[in-house]
Amino acid sequence: MKKISTNYLHIYIPVFVGLIILFVGLKIIESYGIAIFLLLPFFIGFLTTILLKKYRNDIFSIRKVILLSFLNIMIISLGIMVVAIEGLICVAMASPILFAFSAIGALTTFLYIDKSVRNINSIIVLFSISIIGVSFVEKENIPSVSHVTTSIIIDAPIEKVWENVIIFPQLEEPKELLFRAGIAYPINATIDGKGIGAIRYCNFTTGSFVEPITTWNAPHHLAFDVLEQPAPMKEISYWDFDAAHLNDYFISKNGEFRLKKISQNKTELIGTTWYTHHIYPEFYWRLWSNHIIHKIHYRVLNHIKKVSEN
Numbered sequence: 344m345k346k347i348s349t350n351y352l353h354i355y356i357p358v359f360v361g362l363i364i365l366f367v368g369l370k371i372i373e374s375y376g377i378a379i380f381l382l383l384p385f386f387i388g389f390l391t392t393i394l395l396k397k398y399r400n401d402i403f404s405i406r407k408v409i410l411l412s413f414l415n416i417m418i419i420s421l422g423i424m425v426v427a428i429e430g431l432i433c434v435a436m437a438s439p440i441l442f443a444f445s446a447i448g449a450l451t452t453f454l455y456i457d458k459s460v461r462n463i464n465s466i467i468v469l470f471s472i473s474i475i476g477v478s479f480v481e482k483e484n485i486p487s488v489s490h491v492t493t494s495i496i497i498d499a500p501i502e503k504v505w506e507n508v509i510i511f512p513q514l515e516e517p518k519e520l521l522f523r524a525g526i527a528y529p530i531n532a533t534i535d536g537k538g539i540g541a542i543r544y545c546n547f548t549t550g551s552f553v554e555p556i557t558t559w560n561a562p563h564h565l566a567f568d569v570l571e572q573p574a575p576m577k578e579i580s581y582w583d584f585d586a587a588h589l590n591d592y593f594i595s596k597n598g599e600f601r602l603k604k605i606s607q608n609k610t611e612l613i614g615t616t617w618y619t620h621h622i623y624p625e626f627y628w629r630l631w632s633n634h635i636i637h638k639i640h641y642r643v644l645n646h647i648k649k650v651s652e653n
Contacts, residue, residue, distance in 0.1 A: 353394035353411060354418070356467070357387045361419040364471055368478045369428055373587040376481035376623035378474045384441045386470050387419070388412040388448025393463060396456055405453055412449040416441050429586055430578025432525050440627050486619040488596060491633050493640035494613040499651035501604045504612055505562030507647045508600045509543070510534050514646050521638055525577045529643055549573040552595065566599035593620045593632065612647060614640045 361383060368379050392408040420438070423429045497504050513531045522528040527549040535542045536556075543554040550573025558566035574589045596617045603611040616636050622628045 349398050352398050353391050354415060356394060357390045357412075357415045358418050358422070360390065360467055360471060361387050361415065362422050364474055365419065365423055365428065367475055369423075369587065372475070372478045372482055374478040374482040375588050375592060375621070376478065376484070378477035378481060380437060380440050380627070381444050381624060382474045382477060384416060384444040385448035386474065387415050388445035388450075389452045389470075390467065391415055391445075392449045392452035393456060393466070397463065405450065408449040408453050409446050412445040413442055416445050424580065427580060427582035430525075430580040432576055432578055433586065433588065436631050440624075481623060484621070484623070486621050487625065488617055488619050489629055489632070490615055490617045491636040491640065492613060492615045493637050493644060494611055495641075495644040495648055496605070497610045497612055497648045497651050498608060499610060499648075500608055501562045501602050501610045504602055504610045504647065504651045505565075507650045508565055508602070508612070511643070511647055511650060514642065517642065519638060519642075521635065522642075525579050526635055526638075527573060527575055527577070528639060543567055547573050549575070549577060554598070557597070558599070563602050564599065566597065568597045569595045588622060592622055594618060610651075612644055614644055616640070 364383055365379065368374055368383075388408070391412045395403050395408055395411065420434045420441070424431060424434060509532075511532050514529060517523060517528055527547045530546050530548060532543060532545045534544070534556075538559045539556055541556045541559070543556060545552040545554060551571070552569055552573070553571040554567035555570055556565065556567050558564050572595050575593045576589065578586060578589070596619065598614070598616045601613040601615075603613070605611055618632065618636070620628060620632055
């Protein structure tokens with residue numbers, strides 16, 4: 344019995360420790376940052392490697408430590424989905440950086456590990472406390488503002504395009520996998536009033552963006568703040584749960600449409616969104632955010648193009 348349990352300590356211990364740290368970080372602290380997406384997978388790779396060195400030196404190789412680190416990351420990811428801590432979309436988005444840093448942790452440890460591994464319990468406690476401590480610190484970070492701009496050429500007069508910017512009818516069902524998987528997408532837009540102070544409603548699959556108009560310069564410039572916004576996605580899960588990152592972790596601040604007359608029947612339409620997200624590292628998650636916002640922009644702009652040209 345002792346031999347069997349020892350043979351698999353490089354799986355049991357990293358998975359157990361990883362699930363505990365994730366539970367504390369995501370459910371108690373509600374922090375989505377470097378501690379969870381960089382330090383934890385690095386620690387999983389590190390811990391997997393030193394346990395292999397100590398208990399399974401017979402299979403200790405670069406290939407094994409990296410593959411088994413990946414396996415532990417996958418088991419942990421499956422575990423947090425099973426217990427409804429996170430859904431499939433978030434886990435899928437995080438997977439590239441999780442696998443990358445678990446590999447870095449495994450490879451670094453493999454190259455520099457001492458021949459005799461001691462004080463594993465102390466190492467586990469120290470690393471775990473450090474990761475949780477960083478999660479607390481990151482919770483108080485003030486996110487920076489980013490913006491995404493998308494443009495399209497429409498073969499229609501600028502006045503006609505303006506009419507379809509202010510309000511637009513029901514959009515067709517999306518074909519993009521991103522939206523079909525649960526990312527919220529726009530379905531139509533309405534407006535209450537006219538000019539500065541009017542309230543525009545951009546309706547998404549998860550609810551409505553409430554957008555007080557701040558600039559009304561027909562037919563060239565429409566700008567608005569975002570007073571209220573719905574959840575950015577509906578997580579794919581067996582459970583009906585509300586992950587923390589669905590509330591106030593991605594915030595749309597304001598937006599605008601600019602129209603430029605190219606010729607009598609040709610208009611350039613430019614859409615911009617300013618936003619913040621409280622998920623780190625910013626360089627990684629901004630790639631996802633910008634990509635998704637571009638997709639949303641294109642969905643709206645192409646619809647306006649279609650309606651205006653027809």
